[in-house]
Amino acid sequence: xxxxxxxxxxxxxxxxxxxLATACxxxxxxxxxxxxxxxxxxxTSKPATSEPAAPAENIELTITTxxxxxxxxxxxxxxxxxxxxxxxxxxxxxGGNALTDWQTKQAAGAGLPDVQAVEEGWLSKVMSxxxxxxxxxDYGASDIASRWVPxxxxxxTDQKGRIIxxxxxxxPQGICFNGKSLKAAGMPGxxxxxxxxxxxxxxxxxKFFDVGKQYRDKTGKAWYDQSGFxxxxxxxxxxxxxxxxxxKLNVKDNAQLKERWTxxxxxxxxxxxxxxxxxxxxxxxxxxxxSFATFVCPGWMLGVVKGQVEAGGGDATSGWDFADxxxxxxxxxxxxxxxxxxxxxxxxxxxELAAWLTDAKQEVASFQAAGAFPSVVAAQQDPGVTGPxxxxxxxxxxxxxxxxxxxxxxxxxxxxxxDDSVIQEQVFGPSVQAIDSGKADGQKAxxxxxxxxxxxxx
Amino acid sequence: MHAPHTATPTVTQPRSWRSRLSSLDVKYSPYAYxxxxxxxxxxxxxxxxxxxxxxxxxxxxxxxxxxDWVGFANFSRELGDALFWNSLFNTFSIFLxxxxxxxxxxxxxxxxxxxxxxxxxxxxLSVLIPYVVTPxxxxxxxxxxxGEKYGLVxxxxxxxxxxxxxxxxxxxxxxxALATMVNWRWTGYNTLIVLAAMQAVPRDIYESAAIDGAxxxxxxxxxxxxxxxxxLIFVIITSTIGGxxxxxxxxxxxxxSSVPGGPQRQYQTTVLYLxxxxxxxxxxxxxxxxxxxxxxxxxxxxxxxxxLARTISGTETRLVSRRRHTRAxxxxxxxxxxxxxx
Numbered sequence: 174x175x176x177x178x179x180x181x182x183x184x185x186x187x188x189x190x191x192x193l194a195t196a197c198x199x200x201x202x203x204x205x206x207x208x209x210x211x212x213x214x215x216x217t218s219k220p221a222t223s224e225p226a227a228p229a230e231n232i233e234l235t236i237t238t239x240x241x242x243x244x245x246x247x248x249x250x251x252x253x254x255x256x257x258x259x260x261x262x263x264x265x266x267x268g269g270n271a272l273t274d275w276q277t278k279q280a281a282g283a284g285l286p287d288v289q290a291v292e293e294g295w296l297s298k299v300m301s302x303x304x305x306x307x308x309x310x311d312y313g314a315s316d317i318a319s320r321w322v323p324x325x326x327x328x329x330t331d332q333k334g335r336i337i338x339x340x341x342x343x344x345p346q347g348i349c350f351n352g353k354s355l356k357a358a359g360m361p362g363x364x365x366x367x368x369x370x371x372x373x374x375x376x377x378x379x380k381f382f383d384v385g386k387q388y389r390d391k392t393g394k395a396w397y398d399q400s401g402f403x404x405x406x407x408x409x410x411x412x413x414x415x416x417x418x419x420x421k422l423n424v425k426d427n428a429q430l431k432e433r434w435t436x437x438x439x440x441x442x443x444x445x446x447x448x449x450x451x452x453x454x455x456x457x458x459x460x461x462x463x464s465f466a467t468f469v470c471p472g473w474m475l476g477v478v479k480g481q482v483e484a485g486g487g488d489a490t491s492g493w494d495f496a497d498x499x500x501x502x503x504x505x506x507x508x509x510x511x512x513x514x515x516x517x518x519x520x521x522x523x524x525e526l527a528a529w530l531t532d533a534k535q536e537v538a539s540f541q542a543a544g545a546f547p548s549v550v551a552a553q554q555d556p557g558v559t560g561p562x563x564x565x566x567x568x569x570x571x572x573x574x575x576x577x578x579x580x581x582x583x584x585x586x587x588x589x590x591x592d593d594s595v596i597q598e599q600v601f602g603p604s605v606q607a608i609d610s611g612k613a614d615g616q617k618a619x620x621x622x623x624x625x626x627x628x629x630x631x
Numbered sequence: 632m633h634a635p636h637t638a639t640p641t642v643t644q645p646r647s648w649r650s651r652l653s654s655l656d657v658k659y660s661p662y663a664y665x666x667x668x669x670x671x672x673x674x675x676x677x678x679x680x681x682x683x684x685x686x687x688x689x690x691x692x693x694x695x696x697x698x699d700w701v702g703f704a705n706f707s708r709e710l711g712d713a714l715f716w717n718s719l720f721n722t723f724s725i726f727l728x729x730x731x732x733x734x735x736x737x738x739x740x741x742x743x744x745x746x747x748x749x750x751x752x753x754x755x756l757s758v759l760i761p762y763v764v765t766p767x768x769x770x771x772x773x774x775x776x777x778g779e780k781y782g783l784v785x786x787x788x789x790x791x792x793x794x795x796x797x798x799x800x801x802x803x804x805x806x807x808a809l810a811t812m813v814n815w816r817w818t819g820y821n822t823l824i825v826l827a828a829m830q831a832v833p834r835d836i837y838e839s840a841a842i843d844g845a846x847x848x849x850x851x852x853x854x855x856x857x858x859x860x861x862x863l864i865f866v867i868i869t870s871t872i873g874g875x876x877x878x879x880x881x882x883x884x885x886x887x888s889s890v891p892g893g894p895q896r897q898y899q900t901t902v903l904y905l906x907x908x909x910x911x912x913x914x915x916x917x918x919x920x921x922x923x924x925x926x927x928x929x930x931x932x933x934x935x936x937x938x939l940a941r942t943i944s945g946t947e948t949r950l951v952s953r954r955r956h957t958r959a960x961x962x963x964x965x966x967x968x969x970x971x972x973x
Contacts, residue, residue: 267887273910280693280915298913302694401889450799452887455781464780595912598889606894610800628714629912 230257232519234526235286237263239271241476242290242341242509243539244530251529258522268292279305285514287523288530291338293508296328297589299338303331307513310336312524320533324586325548329510338510339531342545344471345581346406346504349478352569353492354466358391360384364571368498378407378433381500382440388466395447395465398454400437400605402469405597407433409587410504415597416590424596424626431619438615441608448609457485460493470495471506472546472577479544479567488567495571503583508548546577553578592630600625680926687919693909698916705920715921717896718904721806725881725900726874728810729817734866736814737821742851744822745829755826758819769816770883774799777808777884799885805898812880817873821866828862829855864940868933875929878902901925 238244248260263286265271272295278284279302291299299306308314314336318326321340329338348371356362361370372380385396397403408414408430415430417423424430440446447465454460460468460482468478475495482491511527513520529535536547537557544564547553558574565573603625604618613621687705690698709715744755761769776783777798785795798808832855840850856863881898882891891907892899899907901921909918 269887276693276910280696298694301692450779450885450887451889453778453885455778456775458781592912599907599911602889603895606800610797628712 231259232257232522233259233261234288234519234523235261235263236288236290236511236526237265237271237274237286238290239265239268239292241473241543241545243541243543243545244341244535246542247530247535247538251526258526260526268294272298279514283516285516287513287517287519288527289512289514290341291510291512293328293344293510294589294594297591297593299512300331301591303333303335303337305515306335306337307515307517307520307524308335308337309339309513309524309527312521313528314339314524317528320531320549320551322548322550322581322584324584325508328586338512339527340548341509341511341531341536341539342473342507343548343581343584344473344505344507345546345577345584346469346471346499346506347576347580348496348498348500349468349470349475349568350494350496351463351466351492352494354392354394354463355388358388358466360388360391362492362494364494364496364569367494368496371496371498371500373498376498376500376502378436378500382436382443382445385440385445385467386443389444392463394463396440396445397467397469398447398449398459398465399451400441400446400609401451401602404434404437404601404605405506406469406504407437407501408597409506410501411587412585414587414589415593416588418588420588420590422590422592422630424600425623434619435615438608438618442611442614446609454481455485457481457483457487459485461485461487461491469506472573473507473544475564475568475573476544479564482567489569492569493567494569495573495576497576497579499580503580503585505581505584505586509545540574544573546574546581553581595629596626599629683919683922686916687923689916691914691916691919693913693915701916705917706924709917709920709924714896714899714904715901718892718899718901721802721881721892721896721898722875722877722900722902724806725809725813725877725898726871728806729813730867730870730874732810733814733818734821734863734870737818737825737866738856738863740818740822741825741829742855744826745855755823758822760819761816762820764816766816766879767883769812770880771886773808773812773815773880774884774886800894800897802895802897805884805893809877809880809884809898812884813874813877817870821870824866825859825862828859832858860940864937867940868936871932871936872929875925875932876902878906882906 236244236248242264245262245264248262252258252260265274271290272292275285275289275291275295276298318336322343325340325343326336329340330336348367350367352362352367354362355367361367368376370384382396388394388396411429413423413427415422415424447459449455449459449464454464457480459465460478468474470478478493482488482493511531513523513527517523531549533547533549533551533555536545536549536552537555539545540547540552540558541562547555547558552558553574559572559578560574561570562573565571600622604613604622607613607618607621608615686697688700688702690701690705692698740758744751744758748754777785779785779795779797779799782798784798788795796804798804836854836858837850840854845853877900881893881900881903884898885893888894890896890899891911892903902925905918905921905925908914908921
């Protein structure tokens, strides 16, 4: 009994010691490292480095990204070229979780990394606190601004003209379609034939839905997976979406919006929507069992489609293809920026890292890794983007990069107001689901959305 | 005052210092020993509570920070918001669908485990396994099982010719699905607590009841249940608090849903609504007000629970003692004169 008691007492003592040690260690090493490296590092690293500009002291840069941005392979390369800099990267699984993470840290005023990836959809929120991001013009943003497509730079510029982010990818949209399903329905299943079927350059949403109805009549199957993404695309390509250019709420009397809503509701009523669960699709099975034949595809979605098909047990033979056509003209969905929060202790080094990661060569690399279509003009024309890759193989050898470059032409940056994402998700989300499941007709769903608009945004 | 002290310096001073120290020790050390909890509680319990209240009195945006002081406007706005009441309805519906069957099942299983089983420890420990699984994993697994188009349950229903149930888009089925998750996780936990209480009931009471001719059901209702009443009250109160704070299950049930808690907010619970207000709609002040309303609600329900339980247990003990008196009276004739009421 006594030995047991003594042993447990010793155990407790050890446990508390261990706790103390772990609690102390980060601060201890933090405090020790700069001093230690100041004396040792220059002597060992000087002969090895060719650039004299490399900082002598050890700097740790933290970077937070999300989803599949294709940057992971690049950090090591940067560390090798810049002795003294170590990169500590965090990747958060989804954009939504990354937004929560950023907002929490932003609100707390602590814990933000040196380089923070920001999604287009958050821009309205980011711009409301644009002062808490470093003006990258202080670190040469003006000199390199010509790298990007102009509207990408415009998106990252706040009202005072400060540039707060370097563009990574953009989301020009094409249509993914299942060639096998279309052929089985007696319709053209090749890329060009499918693009012509939708009207080629003059493709409209009306035409898209009409063709869908023909497909539905022949096969009895749905045309697209669910109405939510279609609605996103329809709104995003308008000159003015939920807000006017000067920032006024623009939903209730927006005739263009209402017209498109009616069109979409009619399509859903005709059974063109497969009423799938967004981002789930039955673990990818819906991409394989002919549940739907078309899918709206911004560049980054190609990787998602490939991933879903593979998760569902399929491969390149499943028939998915990517066409150079988009109803209603050019549209962009998504795309990200790398920003430097003002809380960063090394803004100069962080800005340099962000600039390097968004340079042409690196954007080509991240396109190859994750299908994130570059926003840098030189990268868009790079053979690494236009040429073959795993993605092209998967999509029936479609020249994915070339198509996306064409689909990026004519995209305009729509003004996003402060509650844009809330309107998209919370006001129209329920109504989109209601027309898909047949719970409400177009008019009732629209009226419900307007009621919600008053509750949620009013 | 100075003179006596300096007169006897060498002998008395160390002793008095030591004795004073020891009396100080006796008086104040216990406070030092319990202080860590109260300091910790003040830091991570009380301070956030008070701070939340301050936030709730402001028109506070999550990102841009405190705005105007609005007094109780956030509270009155929430009490008039249909979405808030919707979330409250969902919370209570899921809570009732989970807690009531859960506690009844837990008591029944505990009673079975209380019997003389073979491999007792194995059976007793295995009821706790679901509790060990993290709620996130539970939510992910069950959200697959309850998938509408490809889920296990609907596949089974389809194979026997029944219509699929819209687990994620209709109100009642979604509440049942969420309650299933909660029950799966917590029934075993409550079972073990109830079992521990049952083990403490003296066996000879059962024996004498059996000799008196009481069957197993009668023994369960008249001995087991009254004996474990304090534990039952504890279990009911903790599961009430847990039930009103439900978040993970509805959040992850359809993780990618653009509206947290289902497209039509069919299963948006109050805590999920609070989270939505704070992090999607940036309304930090209103979210803080919801947090406080929920806090007050839980306290109120806790008090109600307690009073109710005390009244019931009060009448029950009176009833039992009266019955004992009656029985004692009928056995010994002499006591009839002593206790005329019985």
